[in-house]
Amino acid sequence: MxxxxxxxxxxxxxxxxxxxxxxxxxxxxxxxxxxxxxxxxxxxxxxxxxxxxxxxxxxxxxxxxxxxxxxxxRIAVLSRGYKRKTTGYILATPHNTSSDIGDEPYQILQKFPDITLAVDADRRRGIRNLLELPEDKRPxxxxxxxxxxxxxxxxxxxxxxxxxxxxxxxxxxxxxxxxxxxxxxxxxxxxxxxxxxxxxxxxxxxxxxxxxxxxxxxxxxxxxxxxxSDLKPVFPKVASPRVLRDIRRNDEVLAISAIANPAPFEEEIKRYSKKVHCANFPDHHDFTKKDFKDLTEVFNTMVSSEKLIVVTEKDAARIQNNPHFPEEWKGVIYTLPISIVxxxxxxxxxxxxxxxxxxxxxxxxxx
CATH class of the missing domain: 3.40.50 (Rossmann fold)
Structure with a gap:
């Protein structure tokens, strides 16, 4: 301990x-x-x-x-919306992106579209606004x-x-x-x-x-x-589902993470593949055009017949609406979902x- x-x-x-x-x-x-x-x-x-x-x-x-x-x-989640590019109170809708509400609230909204989610750095104001919703929507x-x-x-x-x-x-x-x-x-x-x-x-x-x-x-x-859990396509309309244990030892994986402690995420992937290329960025990193260019160069050097990209759920929330995201990645990029027991x-x-x-x-x- x-x-x-x-x-x-x-x-x-x-x-x-x-x-x-x-x-x-x-x-x-x-x-x-x-x-x-x-x-x-x-x-x-x-x-x-x-x-x-x-x-x-x-x-x-x-x-x-x-x-x-x-x-x-009726559940409402109220978050600060860390690193979002907006200010004030926002009652989230399906049209919001991670830039609007922050990556973690966006991740929650994607998983639980039926709950109410709002962001506001002023939590008192945020709660007051939630309690002023119509009775059938009030949490x-x-x-x-x-x-x-x-x-x-x-x-x-x-x-x-x-x-x-x-x-x-x-x-x-x-x-x-x-x-x-x-x-x-x-x-x-x-x-x-x-x-x-x-x-x-x-x-x-x-x-x-x-x-x-x-x-x-x-x-x-x-x-x-x-x-x-098993791998989940970031773009399910393009990529096929993958079972984590079906990754073979010689399959190459580009593991991309921008979280506080990427070690457990990377260790889990290394349980299946011996050819894992790890790319770490600061927590809540906003991926740039240069980042994607550098990562694409790494991905293109991978020579296995089967290769894929795995990101954390939080990073998937942040990159899938990024204007610089490479179109050719859509069929090979997956998230590694986590839960707690x-x-x-x-x-x-x-x-x-x-x-x-x-x-x-x-x-x-x-x-």
Whole structure:
């Protein structure tokens, strides 16, 4: 298991982390004292966030919650729409692109076209606009994507995700580490999910992780890991479906990723092919004409009789509407979908969320 001795820190940035932490603590105290206002809303608002910058798996966990709830309730997802090229409040439609609403919201909208999805950096305004929709479209439940630090909204239920390989209790504040807030901010959450766990963890390892986090009695802890599905064509009208295990050892694969941690994605592909060419870009990278030119040159050097391109779901959302996307790739480019599974107690997680929603709908939001 990871510990503070195994995580790399840039100790030369410790003074900057100190002043950053001082500013965050002052801001949090202003909210705690009511000097800065936190607004509550008359519907369940479930926040899925984290303490750390970088990928902890918010999107697949949000998708799990959507699948759990969408048959019971009208669901709305509200996101900031990180890296979008628009501003203000946008209620998404099928005509929006990832440039309009951001790659992760676009990915969710593609998978769940029947839910309501909106983006707004001002989460209060976003929720107010959602609650002003006509009655037959007004959400019963709002999922707040990555809004834990947006304290102007008081969620009715807060879920914090933490990466098994870099758990919050072993991390340090930005810029020395990855934490957006001091560790004590974990007290504001109702639930912690340790994500990206190894498949073969022993029961004692779960108990040690729980003890190390020093959570409050009411705070629930769950553990999940990522699982990969079969390949899915980015352009299903052009490309044929592919089963991941049908990739042969000598087939060449160009694996393109612009995510926080591409290693698991690349390792999964390397389980099937021994000829994987990896092209990594910064998280949320906006692919340029030159990027596609360079990648095409790599692809054209691949000499196997069977070759294909595999990208992450998030990157597929970003590149499929890119004006520089090579037309000749459409028949050979696939995504590698991911989802999450719980290490035990999945039913408990489901019951907790549904019970919370029913309580809020029946009694309203109280402290």
């Amino acid at each position: 990871s510990s503070d001795s195994e995580i790399k820190f840039n100790y030369s940035l410790a003074p900057l982390s100190y002043f950053y932490g001082l500013g965050v603590r002052i801001r949090n105290k202003l909210f705690d004292a009511g000097i800065l206002p936190s607004e509550r809303f008359p519907v369940p608002v479930i926040c899925v966030g984290n303490l750390a910058a970088g990928g902890t798996g918010k999107t697949p966990h949000t998708e799990y919650i959507i699948r759990l709830l969408q048959r019971r309730y 019963d439940v709002i999922l707040l994507d990555d809004g834990f630090q947006h304290r102007y909204v008081k969620p009715s239920f807060a879920i914090i995700l933490t990466d098994y390989h870099r758990r919050f209790n072993f991390d340090k504040l930005l810029p020395m580490g990855f934490l957006r807030e001091p560790i004590e901010a974990i007290r504001r959450t109702d639930m912690v999910i340790v994500t990206k766990c190894e498949k073969d963890l022993k029961p004692i390892e779960y108990r040690i992780m729980e003890e190390d986090m020093h959570l409050l009695a009411h705070q629930q802890v769950f553990f999940t890991r990522v699982v990969y 719980f290490h035990g107690k999945r039913e408990n997680f489901d019951e907790i969320l549904i019970k919370h929603i029913e309580t809020i709908r029946r009694k309203g939001f109280t402290e």
